[in-house]
């Protein structure tokens with residue numbers, strides 16, 4: 001692991017950042033972070049100590065933030081950021097090949113929908129059953145899944161009240177419920 005794609009700076013996505021220290025220590029090198037300017041500004045103000053040159057003992061993460069606003073290459077891999085709205089925050093999804101990861105969103109702009117054609121696998125926000133101002137509820141998730149038309153849509157980021165088997169029974173063909181430890185062949 002030598003790079004991290006950040007979607008946005010909410011604690012449930014960002015506060016594991018200190019654990020990147022172990023990867024820096026093992027490789028004795030920096031880890032690159034990719035994200036939008038909003039997220040990188042937040043990381044810089046909250047975790048500035050992790051953006052410094054390494055000490056002799058690598059006792060802190062050594063991270064290299066990179067703001068991206070369009071497709072880029074990392075280590076020969078083409079990666080496309082997908083701008084999303086997450087309540088009032090500008091958030092990113094990510095597309096690599098024919099897979100896309102769209103967590104934490106309340107709206108997908110038309111220009112971003114255009115970046116989501118021809119997907120084999122779509123991971124999609126589905127917070128709860130009834131909706132929430134900054135997330136998709138189950139029925140909204142199904143509507144976006146149908147609009148995007150991926151061959152396979154995996155629902156993610158559910159609250160604990162959504163039970164796996166009960167929710168699975170409500171999913172139409174092509175939509176499934178993600179779970180911890182799920183592995184997907186791409």
Ligand SMILES: [Zn+2]
Nearest residue numbers: 008010086104
């Ligand atoms: Zn969030």
Ligand SMILES: [Zn+2]
Nearest residue numbers: 010012013104
């Ligand atoms: Zn979240």
